[in-house]
Amino acid sequence: MIIAVDGPAASGKGTIARALAHRYRLPHLDTGLLYRAVAATVLQHDLDPAIEADAVASCGFDDMLLGDPELRTDRVGQVASIVSAHPLVRAALLQRQRRFARQPGGAVLDGRDIGTVIAPEAEVKLFVKATPTIRARRRHAELQARGGTQSFDRVLADIRARDQRDAQRTAAPLVQAPDAVLLDTSFLSIDAAVQKAIDLVEAKR
Numbered sequence: 001m002i003i004a005v006d007g008p009a010a011s012g013k014g015t016i017a018r019a020l021a022h023r024y025r026l027p028h029l030d031t032g033l034l035y036r037a038v039a040a041t042v043l044q045h046d047l048d049p050a051i052e053a054d055a056v057a058s059c060g061f062d063d064m065l066l067g068d069p070e071l072r073t074d075r076v077g078q079v080a081s082i083v084s085a086h087p088l089v090r091a092a093l094l095q096r097q098r099r100f101a102r103q104p105g106g107a108v109l110d111g112r113d114i115g116t117v118i119a120p121e122a123e124v125k126l127f128v129k130a131t132p133t134i135r136a137r138r139r140h141a142e143l144q145a146r147g148g149t150q151s152f153d154r155v156l157a158d159i160r161a162r163d164q165r166d167a168q169r170t171a172a173p174l175v176q177a178p179d180a181v182l183l184d185t186s187f188l189s190i191d192a193a194v195q196k197a198i199d200l201v202e203a204k205r
């Protein structure tokens, strides 16, 4: 069984994907980390994320980087959304994601284009969303818990900027697959959102 979980930043898709992977004992890939690793490599080498060749040169990043907590920062997330708009960057990361999705026994992948591009054949497709304000509130609380000092308005502006870039790019934009089930987590606790996702998987099995 392949489970595709797509949605914007801080929608809850990562938490839901991890919980589903745990519940169904499936391997999980957070595909955002791949784009974040490209972004971190661009930053490390002082390259320009807006230049496709610079971003492509960073696709051969060291896998050890995937465990680096630095990848989770908003700065890296913003640069990830710039490098991920380049078609050649997406092409460079495609096979790795497809191989992961198609391993025997199945997998859970979360990202922006899993149900549309990486695994259109997925048995279960969830599109997770929440209002920008609620996502910014979650992200702000998360950052504060880690000692961050960014204002709420700054976090909201960043979320909106990233949404816009992810939805408006021509290469694999963030869109709900026609056969994906919409899961709005705006007014759900984490437990309630996970339970809804499990119910949706059960209905498809």
Ligand code: C5P
Pocket (backbone or CB within 6 Å): 009, 010, 031, 032, 033, 035, 036, 077, 080, 081, 082, 084, 085, 110, 111, 112, 113, 114, 162, 166
């Ligand atoms: O999900 P996360 O916030 O970690 O993703 C970081 C950025 O990577 C996103 O804003 C998006 O631009 C890009 N991304 C993508 N396709 C994916 C996963 C992430 O374009 N499948």
